[in-house]
Amino acid sequence: MTLNLNPLHVSLLALTIGATAASAADLSVGLQQEPTTLDPTSEATASIDGMLMQNVYETLTIIQQDGSVGPNLATGWEVSDDGLNYTFTLAEGVTFHDGTTFDADDVIFSFNRAMAEDSKNPAKKIFAGITSITAPDPLTVEVTLKESEAFFLFNMGKGDAAIVAPETADNNATTPVGTGPFKFDNWNRGDRLTLVKNPDHREADIVSLDSVTFRFVSDAAAATAAMMAEEIDAYPAFPAPELLEQFEADPRFKVTQGNTQGEVILAINNAKPPFDNIEVRRAISHAINRDEIIDGAMYGKATPIGSFYPPQGEAYVDLTGTYANDTAKATEMFEAAGVAGSTMTLRVPPFPYAMRSAEIVQAQLAEAGIDAKVENVEWGFWIDEIYRKKNYDMTIIAHVEPNDMGNFARGADYYYGYENPDFTALWEKIRTEADPEVRNALLKEGQEFLTNEAVHGFLYQLPLHGIFRNEVEGYWPSVPVSYMPLKFVSKG
CATH class of the missing domain: 3.90.76.10 (Dipeptide-binding Protein; Domain 1)
Incomplete structure (x- = not known):
């Protein structure tokens, strides 16, 4: 991918209340997603980059x-x-x-x-x-x-x-070794991962933190309790936008809202009938109401997208009107394709944005005559069954890597199950074009191509909501990639 999979995702953990407060040189960071490996060259989980890249x-x-x-x-x-x-x-x-x-x-x-x-x-x-x-x-x-x-x-x-x-x-x-400003210290699976400062790093003099502990807290209530108890100093990708107001009202904290490169998509297995039929995919797009999904899953705090490209990008084209929400039309198209009344599975990973979006998509498809069965699966299962084995009908996931439109040129072996020689040729032009203006024009063409093909249901751009104790400085409010170099972060 790189799949986002967002540094912002995760597994549930048992939260220890009443932990001793860390010193000014020790930072505690809440994360939503615990990876299954600590090697960024072997798996696409974005939290690997989020913790370790440019740090370890x-x-x-x-x-x-x-x-x-x-x-x-x-x-x-x-x-x-x-x-x-x-x-x-x-x-x-x-x-x-x-x-x-x-x-x-x-x-x-x-x-x-x-x-x-x-x-x-x-x-x-x-x-x-x-x-x-x-x-x-x-x-x-x-x-x-x-x-x-x-x-x-x-x-x-x-x-x-x-x-x-x-x-x-x-x-x-399991024991990562790199050249970065922080060294791996320990990994208590299901709970936390700790890094310590590397005194031999070439930029050690600008690193103010002695240690950083990432605590895996996916449950919004547990994360809120830990932040309020000041057991966590920073939660740079807070998963519950509905809870932000209480932090905004608390003088101990600052709340930031920025952008990620994460396109949240209703991914469709294009290699599997009936999804290999473009009319079925287009019917799904007509059945989707992005505004309802954003209001219900993200409490209105997200930007709709109509293709696979971030709205803040230079080459962005607003294609959200291409498949206007039209339940009656979607129903007719499903009937014409011979799939009306059929059952489709919607397997989603354990991330709040995905699970909440899935419930709304399920209801919208039901209105159009499709019985969408939502299955909430663990992250390891998602990686193995959906990403590796393509054992799914639909799923909801955020791809957070920049410049990743090339995923659609990876062929039928990639988990999208999508292969189109015309798009592959277009991506080759984009990938090899040195002139930025010409490349942007080609990127616009690429967005229109993917939307016309209705490869997926394009939902919204994943926002970045960060909560920090006032003493914490140096975090990027928006992220152009999946990592955040901690050498710039301090805790006064």
Whole structure:
């Protein structure tokens, strides 16, 4: 994917009330989603990036708050005039948390591992254009592409491109080792994960936190109780917009509302009858009332979308009117397709936005003559059965990675079950177009293409609601990617 799966999602946990208050250098962060692995190069769960990327693991480049690309493990780079050759200069004196030296061989190992035939990297496609990667010396890496790639430097800043060491890569799922400003300390499954400051990091002098503890609290009532008791200092992606007012009224807290890159979709298994029939998919889109879904699931605090692109993006096209909510028309279309009165399953992960949206979608489809059976499933089950095995009719999920329209060009093996050579060709033009204006025009064409195909039911852009104690500073109110570098965060 990368699937969002949002750093913002999670599993329920037992909350310990009355914990000792942390010092000013110890930060406690509430998260909605606990991952099943701590290796961002092996699974798409966004909370892996949310906790560990640019904190424990690092990449050649870093995606900054405004979405621009900056230096990281690579202090700089040169690009050939034809856009095919990238020469990266690596930072000197960098070590992994186990004391081993970082150099060009680690970059080559990480990329070859991601590109390998048996690679489990969820974004293996971002490495597909590499034809060679060499090291003229220990602090220089040369990458050659088979064709120009508009998003290459951006992609090198994503969690899928984390630089890992051959000595420790096999154990990163449970004991992650990187080069970042924080080291992994412990993981108490179902409860919390703790990082500690890395005093040997090249930017250790700007890191003010001694430790960060992520507490997995998906239940909104439990999260609220923990925040009010000041056991949690920050909940950067609070899952219950209906509870924000009490924090806004409390002088101890500040509440932020920003944007994510997360498109919330009613994902449809296009490879499975009757969803391989475009008229059935279009009927589903007509049955959906986005305003009702946003009001009921997000308490009005979300922006509707009509395709797979964020409303804050430069190339955004408002296509929300393409399939006007029309229950009678949806009913007629279902009847014409021979599916009226049929049963469809709607399997959703344990995230409040997904479960609440599913209940409303279920009612809307029922009005149009479809019996949608909602099944709430655990996150591990969702990853295995829906994402990997495509064992589903419909699901609701947020994809939070930027520039991920290319998911629709991944073919029938991807969990969408969607394959269209015309769109694949269009995405290749988008992916290789160097001129931003031309690329934006192509992105607009891509949005219209996906909407016309009614590949999914496009619902709303996932907002980012953050709650912080007043002492906490440095969190990004909006996130261009799934991570938040904690080296910028302080707790006064």
